[in-house]
Amino acid sequence: MPSNRSSSNAMVLASAVANNATVDIGYPAGTSQNNYNAGNAGSGHYVMLNDNDKIAAGAGVAFSFGAxxxxITNQSGYTWPAGTRLAVNADQQDGNQVIFLQFPLKLAKVANGDVVTEMRPGVFGALEYAEFVTTDPVTTAGKAASLNLEIDTTDVTGGVVALTSAAATPLGKVIAGSAITGNNKLTPASKLSLKASGVTAFAEGEGVLFVRVRLNQDFNY
Structure with missing residues (x-):
């Protein structure tokens, strides 16, 4: 099994942090926002107050990874007093067991509805991140489409790639999808579709949509 990938940093609160208030702390040494965005953040974040009270993300504290x-948002229901030692453990995805699904797209062919219908990835895992890489730039202004993923009959929460004429140029331009936050689990029985909406038809342009899937560690051999 891969080791747990997490990093920590600590500070002493200069002023009290009320419930629903926030406090910023620097990234742990050797890490930056790029270690935690684009689907790289794990789910095991937590804080420790005075090396005693542990509060897990989603159960009294929230994490946001800025530039x-x-x-840190205090959702504990009480104020953290000034002078409290705040230790932060920021979790990253474990292991390197990922695969990339690749969908080549001719943008002039994209219309509202299915772009890919019910492909079968055939794995236990989770959709983690989506991005579009421009291989033939768009030159006609005012064109747009939104791409989203669907597992069986349920839309993935997040992962929407907003294609526009301005964004899909120059050659090699990467358009990142929004953060994937739910409805993203795959099993060997899952059917994955790619859908387009809000299309103002493109006249030209091509690219590849890359979708990163992190395989379930419990099913690696």
Whole structure:
């Protein structure tokens, strides 16, 4: 099994942090926002107050990974007093067991509805991140489409790639999808579809939609 990938940092609160208020703390040494965005954040974040009270993400505290700092939101129901030692454990996805699904797209062919219908990845895992890489730039202004993923009959929460004429140029431009936050689990029985909406038909342009799937560690041999 892969080792747990997490990093920590600590500070002493200069002022009290009320319930629903926030405090920023720098990234742990050797890490940055890029270690936690684009689907790289794990689910095991937590804080420790005075090396005694552990509060897990989603159970009294929330984490947000900004450009220069981690923003911690106190959702514990009580105020953290000034002088409290706040230790932060920021979790990353474990292991390197990922696969990439690749969908080449001719943008002039994209219309509202299915772009890919019920392909079978055939794995236990989770959709983690989506991005579009431009291989033939768009030159006609005012065109747009939104791409989203669907597992069986349920839309993935997040992962929407907003294609526009301005974004799909120059050659090699990467358009990141929104954060995937739910309805993203795959089993060997799952059927994966790619859908387009809000299409203002493109006249030209091509690219590849890459979808990263993190395989379930419990089913690796």
């Amino acid at each position: 220069a700092a981690i923003t």
